[in-house]
Amino acid sequence: xxGVSQTPSNKVTEKGKYVELRCDPISGHxxxxxxxxxxxxxxxxxxxxxxxxxxxxxxxxxxxxxAVRPEGSVSTLKIQRTERGDSAVYLCASSSTGxxxxxxxxxxxxxxxxx
Amino acid sequence: xENVEQHPSTLSVQEGDSAVIKCxxxxxxxxYFPWYKQELGKRPQLxxxxxxxxxxxKDQRIAVTLNKTAKHFSLHITExxxxxxxxxxxxxxxxxxxxxxxxxxxxxRLMVKP
Numbered sequence: 001x002x003g004v005s006q007t008p009s010n011k012v013t014e015k016g017k018y019v020e021l022r023c024d025p026i027s028g029h030x031x032x033x034x035x036x037x038x039x040x041x042x043x044x045x046x047x048x049x050x051x052x053x054x055x056x057x058x059x060x061x062x063x064x065x066x067a068v069r070p071e072g073s074v075s076t077l078k079i080q081r082t083e084r085g086d087s088a089v090y091l092c093a094s095s096s097t098g099x100x101x102x103x104x105x106x107x108x109x110x111x112x113x114x115x
Numbered sequence: 116x117e118n119v120e121q122h123p124s125t126l127s128v129q130e131g132d133s134a135v136i137k138c139x140x141x142x143x144x145x146x147y148f149p150w151y152k153q154e155l156g157k158r159p160q161l162x163x164x165x166x167x168x169x170x171x172x173k174d175q176r177i178a179v180t181l182n183k184t185a186k187h188f189s190l191h192i193t194e195x196x197x198x199x200x201x202x203x204x205x206x207x208x209x210x211x212x213x214x215x216x217x218x219x220x221x222x223x224r225l226m227v228k229p
Contacts, residue, residue, distance in 0.1 A: 003158075004158075031214065033214075033216065035217075040221075040222070041221055041222065042119075042121075042204045042206075042219030042220050042221050042222050043159065043204070043217070043219050044219070045216045045217065045218070048214040048216055050213065050214065055213060055214055056213075056214050056216065059216075091158070091159070095215070098213065098214050098215060099210075099213065099215065100210050100215070101147055101164065101166065101210055101215075102215065103149075103161050103164075104149075104161070104215075104217065105161075106151075106158040106159045106160070107158055108157070108158045109158065
């Protein structure tokens with residue numbers, strides 16, 4: 001079946017602008033994660049959804065970052081007043097239940113560049 | 116919170132040789148350790164994982180070992196092939212916690228020379 005998809009694949013914006021990044025998880029997966037991967041580093045956890053609710057948002061760096069998953073499927077990561085330091089690849093992952101050793105399947109990522 | 120250190124950051128081997136990547140973790144409560152492979156410009160993909168109730172797991176040419184006492188785990192790739200060239204990430208998590216969020220190491224760029 002189809003894997004995790006993310007749009008856009010690339011996003012270039014100017015400092016101070018607002019951006020939205022979209023994630024389509026694997027159909028039927030209740031758990032959805034956002035990670036951020038800076039150049040040459042491993043992914044860093046941002047937020048975890050179980051169904052429609054944000055079960056853990058402890059990784060969001062500040063209140064400029066927000067994410068939603070209104071119908072328990074597609075999720076949108078929203079970044080306000082973007083800064084150059086927000087430039088990174090934003091990865092989305094989903095897993096079947098979010099419990100135990102469920103494999104997290106990653107999307108291809110959105111490369112965000114803030115000029 | 117959990118901290119995962121990964122070494123080396125780059126590793127170059129000759130085709131057919133073995134490659135070993137090592138990771139240490141800080142939180143003794145972590146009990147699940149997956150390894151992901153990320154080819155250039157591609158998404159991370161799970162290649163093998165291990166739970167803390169076992170010391171070793173093998174899958175064809177790859178194996179992972181875990182030392183809970185020392186809080187370190189390693190990835191072993193035997194008979195390396197050019198297609199093994201990629202960045203490898205180790206990760207740690209607590210599967211008893213809801214969500215199983217992963218803490219990743221910094222990655223190892225493996226280059227297999229033909």
